[in-house]
Amino acid sequence: MNGKKYSVVIAGGGSTFTPGFVLDLIKSQDKFPMRQLKFYDNDEERQRKIGEAVKIIMKERAPQIKFSYTTDPKEAFTDVDFVMGSIRVGKYHMRSLDEKIPLKYGVNGQETTGPGGMAYGLRSIPAIIQIIDWMQEYSPNAWMINYSNTIAIVAEACRRLRPNAKVINICDMPIDDMDRMAAICGLDSWHDIDFNYYGLNHFGWWKEVRNKKTGEDLMPKLKEYVKDHGYWVGGDYDKDTEPSWEATFRKVADDYKMDPETLPNNYMQYYYFPQYEVANADPKHTRTDEIREHRQKIVFGECERIVKAGTAKNNIWDISGLHSEYIVDIIHAIAYNTHEKFLANCPNNGAISNMDPDSIVEVPALFGADGIQPMATGKAGRFQRGLMMEQQTCEKLVVDAYEQHSYQKMLQAFALNKTVPDASVAKKILDDMIPVNAPYWPELK
Numbered sequence: 346m347n348g349k350k351y352s353v354v355i356a357g358g359g360s361t362f363t364p365g366f367v368l369d370l371i372k373s374q375d376k377f378p379m380r381q382l383k384f385y386d387n388d389e390e391r392q393r394k395i396g397e398a399v400k401i402i403m404k405e406r407a408p409q410i411k412f413s414y415t416t417d418p419k420e421a422f423t424d425v426d427f428v429m430g431s432i433r434v435g436k437y438h439m440r441s442l443d444e445k446i447p448l449k450y451g452v453n454g455q456e457t458t459g460p461g462g463m464a465y466g467l468r469s470i471p472a473i474i475q476i477i478d479w480m481q482e483y484s485p486n487a488w489m490i491n492y493s494n495t496i497a498i499v500a501e502a503c504r505r506l507r508p509n510a511k512v513i514n515i516c517d518m519p520i521d522d523m524d525r526m527a528a529i530c531g532l533d534s535w536h537d538i539d540f541n542y543y544g545l546n547h548f549g550w551w552k553e554v555r556n557k558k559t560g561e562d563l564m565p566k567l568k569e570y571v572k573d574h575g576y577w578v579g580g581d582y583d584k585d586t587e588p589s590w591e592a593t594f595r596k597v598a599d600d601y602k603m604d605p606e607t608l609p610n611n612y613m614q615y616y617y618f619p620q621y622e623v624a625n626a627d628p629k630h631t632r633t634d635e636i637r638e639h640r641q642k643i644v645f646g647e648c649e650r651i652v653k654a655g656t657a658k659n660n661i662w663d664i665s666g667l668h669s670e671y672i673v674d675i676i677h678a679i680a681y682n683t684h685e686k687f688l689a690n691c692p693n694n695g696a697i698s699n700m701d702p703d704s705i706v707e708v709p710a711l712f713g714a715d716g717i718q719p720m721a722t723g724k725a726g727r728f729q730r731g732l733m734m735e736q737q738t739c740e741k742l743v744v745d746a747y748e749q750h751s752y753q754k755m756l757q758a759f760a761l762n763k764t765v766p767d768a769s770v771a772k773k774i775l776d777d778m779i780p781v782n783a784p785y786w787p788e789l790k
């Protein structure tokens with residue numbers, strides 16, 4: 346340990362994941378000692394509901410850490426070592442439209458994939474760039490660990506618009522999938538697994554999965570299980586897993602059959618089976634509605650209970666999810682220069698030998714004080730490379746649309762996407778999305 350105590354700001358303090366992240370930071374004071382924790386949000390009321398509960402949590406469990414929350418960027422981003430990006434531009438209101446507008450035209454509506462994911466990505470670009478600029482102005486030595494989606498598009502925008510910024514774009518889906526692989530193989534957690542993985546964000550495959558301790562190749566055992574059950578573990582492991590997530594993890598059994606040489610990221614379902622997605626969607630009740638009825642209700646209800654009770658004793662986050670442990674691991678690796686292996690979304694530069702150097706890819710990387718060192722993953726398979734070239738071109742076209750304020754580029758991004766059957770459908774979806782995204786998108790001409 347270097348004796349230093351760190352200062353962290355969560356951008357998106359009103360995020361449903363904030364309390365869990367805070368509890369994990371508190372739990373990790375031995376490995377990541379802190380002197381200050383701040384929240385920043387542009388929705389004062391939403392953030393206050395979480396902030397007031399966290400104030401009680403901090404007083405009871407970590408009084409040594411100075412806590413505050415603010416909507417003032419200078420106050421938020423001054424004197425910090427790490428910025429955690431957890432914003433949702435347009436909030437759930439816009440996510441609901443990302444999901445429902447495509448479904449009006451028989452196209453799957455989803456948070457980070459298809460037209461919904463591209464719409465979300467275009468909204469996120471200016472907000473993330475702004476946060477990067479505030480960080481660089483007020484705390485020039487800080488690192489930003491960005492979770493804010495659509496990661497693939499945000500990462501391409503960072504590559505183009507802020508190539509030297511200290512930002513790492515991460516995703517916890519492969520970690521969640523590997524935690525399931527560990528459970529399937531009778532191991533404790535994803536920490537017991539070594540792996541070779543490549544792809545784009547929410548669009549990837551495992552080439553190798555091994556027992557980190559013994560070196561045993563776990564792929565045969567996993568393939569035998571996954572072909573029937575996907576990544577669904579069931580029992581105690583999945584006692585709190587929501588029905589739509591159960592369907593996703595079970596669907597991996599079909600995703601896997603598209604290439605039995607590898608194991609798929611569960612997001613492949615949206616690209617392999619778009620007709621299945623539409624057939625099983627309810628245009629009037631999408632994932633956002635489920636979250637409003639579940640995660641958001643639970644999180645804000647628990648914060649209200651804590652404030653009313655005046656204590657955080659026995660709160661629901663004491664056994665926190667995977668989401669935030671992963672982030673704490675990453676921040677620790679950078680703070681203490683451990684060069685541990687995680688996954689990052691970054692410029693390819695040869696990590697996948699037969700993809701363009703300027704592709705944004707999701708690959709294993711060593712995380713340290715100097716940022717990330719992406720690892721060589723070898724060649725993409727012919728099937729995977731074809732899929733990736735199309736998808737990453739869509740992602741690049743969205744950033745073209747942002748930079749050039751171009752309707753044509755955004756239309757091409759939608760029309761090229763594997764989830765959209767016809768350019769005339771792409772146009773209808775885009776024309777419906779433009780007015781509702783006016784507060785967030787550049788004007789597309």
Ligand SMILES: NC(=O)c1ccc[n+]([C@@H]2O[C@H](COP(=O)([O-])OP(=O)(O)OC[C@H]3O[C@@H](n4cnc5c(N)ncnc54)[C@H](O)[C@@H]3O)[C@@H](O)[C@H]2O)c1
Nearest residue numbers: 357359360361362386387388432433434472493494516517
């Ligand atoms: N990378 C990953 O694998 C991963 C995993 C889980 C969640 N996420 C992402 O984390 C983010 C938070 O998720 P959530 O469901 O908790 O969202 P949420 O809607 O509950 O909270 C997001 C917060 O961001 C705030 N916000 C929106 N625009 C802002 C801006 N310009 N500046 C400051 N604050 C702003 C909102 O007011 C809200 O309080 C989303 O982008 C989600 O997609 C990513």
Ligand SMILES: O=P(O)(O)OC[C@H]1O[C@H](O[C@H]2[C@H](O)[C@@H](O)[C@@H](O)O[C@@H]2CO)[C@H](O)[C@@H](O)[C@@H]1O
Nearest residue numbers: 456457494516517518521632636666667668669
């Ligand atoms: O529909 P949501 O909002 O529940 O989830 C969308 C997000 O799903 C993934 O994150 C999961 C994560 O994989 C899991 O370990 C746990 O932490 O829950 C997260 C949210 O459910 C995905 O990686 C994110 O990018 C999505 O935003």
Ligand SMILES: [Mn+2]
Nearest residue numbers: 515516517518
């Ligand atoms: Mn993700």
